[in-house]
Amino acid sequence: MFELPYARRARRRPVEMPCELISTDWDEPIHHQLLDISQFGIWVRSSFPHPIGDIVVASFPLPDGDEATEFAEVTRVVRPSPGARRGMALELVGMSKHERYQLGRRLRRLPATQTSHFSFRRLAQSIC
Numbered sequence: 657m658f659e660l661p662y663a664r665r666a667r668r669r670p671v672e673m674p675c676e677l678i679s680t681d682w683d684e685p686i687h688h689q690l691l692d693i694s695q696f697g698i699w700v701r702s703s704f705p706h707p708i709g710d711i712v713v714a715s716f717p718l719p720d721g722d723e724a725t726e727f728a729e730v731t732r733v734v735r736p737s738p739g740a741r742r743g744m745a746l747e748l749v750g751m752s753k754h755e756r757y758q759l760g761r762r763l764r765r766l767p768a769t770q771t772s773h774f775s776f777r778r779l780a781q782s783i784c
Contacts, residue, residue, distance in 0.1 A: 678714075706730045
């Protein structure tokens, strides 16, 4: 049996912009760097990432000049190591379908990363 390649729910948009995270572990918002964004989540550079499952509040600018403030759950952590893209993946939680759709529309103005999306053509070529 063959295994299907990983397909993302949405295209990631590479960015470099400020992001503030609020947590029950910190007394005040902590400044981070947002490195990519999609309508489902963000990647934040952090030397001290939270444990997987923690909930934080993320505040970051949008391409049209507005600011988003959303609850986010830590879903992946990469600890500092040589060559690693240290930080944490945060899934934006608590958004309605309409809010997620609107965020996706706003992000379309940004260039997307090249990701390996599922392709039936590639699958057929690998089998034959």
